[in-house]
Amino acid sequence: MNITRGLPPAPLATFPVLTIGNFDGQHVGHRALLESVVENAQRLNGVPMVLSFDPHPIEVLRPGTVPKFLSDAQEKYDFFERLGIKELIILPFTQDLAGLNPEGFVRQVLHKGLGVRLLLVGDNFVFGQGRRGTIQDLVRLGAQTNFQVLPVTPVVLDGAVVSSTRIRKCLTGGNVVEGRQCLGRPYRLTSTVIEGEKRGRQLGWPTANLRIPPHRVLPADGIYATLTEIDGECLSSVTYIGKRTTFQDGERLLEVHIFDQTLKLYGKDISVSFLEQVREDMTFSNVDDLLKQMDLDGIQARAIVAKYQDSLPHLLMANKGND
Numbered sequence: 221m222n223i224t225r226g227l228p229p230a231p232l233a234t235f236p237v238l239t240i241g242n243f244d245g246q247h248v249g250h251r252a253l254l255e256s257v258v259e260n261a262q263r264l265n266g267v268p269m270v271l272s273f274d275p276h277p278i279e280v281l282r283p284g285t286v287p288k289f290l291s292d293a294q295e296k297y298d299f300f301e302r303l304g305i306k307e308l309i310i311l312p313f314t315q316d317l318a319g320l321n322p323e324g325f326v327r328q329v330l331h332k333g334l335g336v337r338l339l340l341v342g343d344n345f346v347f348g349q350g351r352r353g354t355i356q357d358l359v360r361l362g363a364q365t366n367f368q369v370l371p372v373t374p375v376v377l378d379g380a381v382v383s384s385t386r387i388r389k390c391l392t393g394g395n396v397v398e399g400r401q402c403l404g405r406p407y408r409l410t411s412t413v414i415e416g417e418k419r420g421r422q423l424g425w426p427t428a429n430l431r432i433p434p435h436r437v438l439p440a441d442g443i444y445a446t447l448t449e450i451d452g453e454c455l456s457s458v459t460y461i462g463k464r465t466t467f468q469d470g471e472r473l474l475e476v477h478i479f480d481q482t483l484k485l486y487g488k489d490i491s492v493s494f495l496e497q498v499r500e501d502m503t504f505s506n507v508d509d510l511l512k513q514m515d516l517d518g519i520q521a522r523a524i525v526a527k528y529q530d531s532l533p534h535l536l537m538a539n540k541g542n543d
Contacts, residue, residue: 221301223308225274231335232307235266238330239340240347242272242384245290246299248404249342249375249382256372257340258304266337268305271329272296273313280313288437290384290391290407309334322353323361331365343371377402394440396494406447406493409436409474413485416475425514427460427475428485430492439494441472441501443517445524448476449491455481458521459492465503479522496524 224232239257243250254270261268276287300308311317311329320328325348330336339362347353355371362369374381382402390399391407400406409430416429428448432438441462448457460475476492498520504510 221297221305221308223297223310225310226312227329227333228309231333232269232309233267233335235261235264235337236269236307236334237261237264237266237338237340238269238271238334238336240271240345241341242276243270243296243299244276244384245387245403246296247290247382247384247387247402248377250299251303251404252375253340253342253372254300254303254305256370260338260340260370261306264338267307269307269309269334270300270305271309271311271334273317274310275313277313277318280315280318286435288388289435290387290403290437292436319349322348322357324348325353326358326361326365330362330367336362336367338368338370340370340372342374344374345371388437391437391439394442394497394500396439396444397496399439400495406495407437407439408491408493409433409438410489410491411474413488413490415486416473425477425518426482427477428483428490430474430476430490432472432474438472439497443498443501443521445495445498445521446476447493447495447525448478449493450478450483450485450488455479456522456525457492458498458518459494460501462501465501477518479518495528498524 222232237257237260239253241250241253257270258268260266278285278287297308330339339358341355341358343355345355345358347358355369359369374383376382378398380386387399387402390396390402396407409432411430411433413428414431416427439461442460444459444461446457446459448455448459456479458477458479461472463470463472474492476490498517502513504513
């Protein structure tokens, strides 16, 4: 896949088949849309393309906002490439671009800049200054500038449209199961193991401590049954997210206990995939009560991971591919 930053000096293909979006999280709705782009490009002997933006529009439209994302840029690019996208155009999102009215965006970016011949977008797509442009505007302007618009029906799960916003709400509420269903894979975070206070080891539950990537969405504080990937090997684990309030409020961290393993992990990058929440975070009045609960948490987390044993190959493949 070729990546072009900014509008190219001339259209990149004779028959571009395009979609537009930020595609944060690469969920099942994104997959359906991109698969349709690739299928239509193959049918029409065109080139499947994605137009995206950097920085995220909200950072420009609402200065001072620090958005939290479901995925990293490289994960997104890998997702596009695996599905068969051949060209990715990343436009700098500026006040000038945000100020283009719908007609200006179509004529300057889609027609003159990219030479689009077929555009596929969700049927609730909006564009242009103030998000004033609708699908109806796009169809009308496309007819004037020699491209067709194909609206794509959003994917619906349990009566609600799958969206990045929905997934963020699921995760921050601790509902990683619904998040997984919408993503098509368990939500995953990758970070570097740092040295901690070694309190877990003293309590008989050694953990790998991970500082939370500041730009990523984090599931709600609590205990989770997880899969942890280390050097290409995936291991059963239980993970705590929180500030360890039983002892004192500290930095919010991920603390990962790998079952039945003694590993030296300082400085390693490891990836944690969230299967189910075991319980919400709790503060205990004494260490003995905490230890009793940790034992129960471990038993429950093992049982949850075992429940997924038959589907582990699929989960691992999906997580490695982020698709």
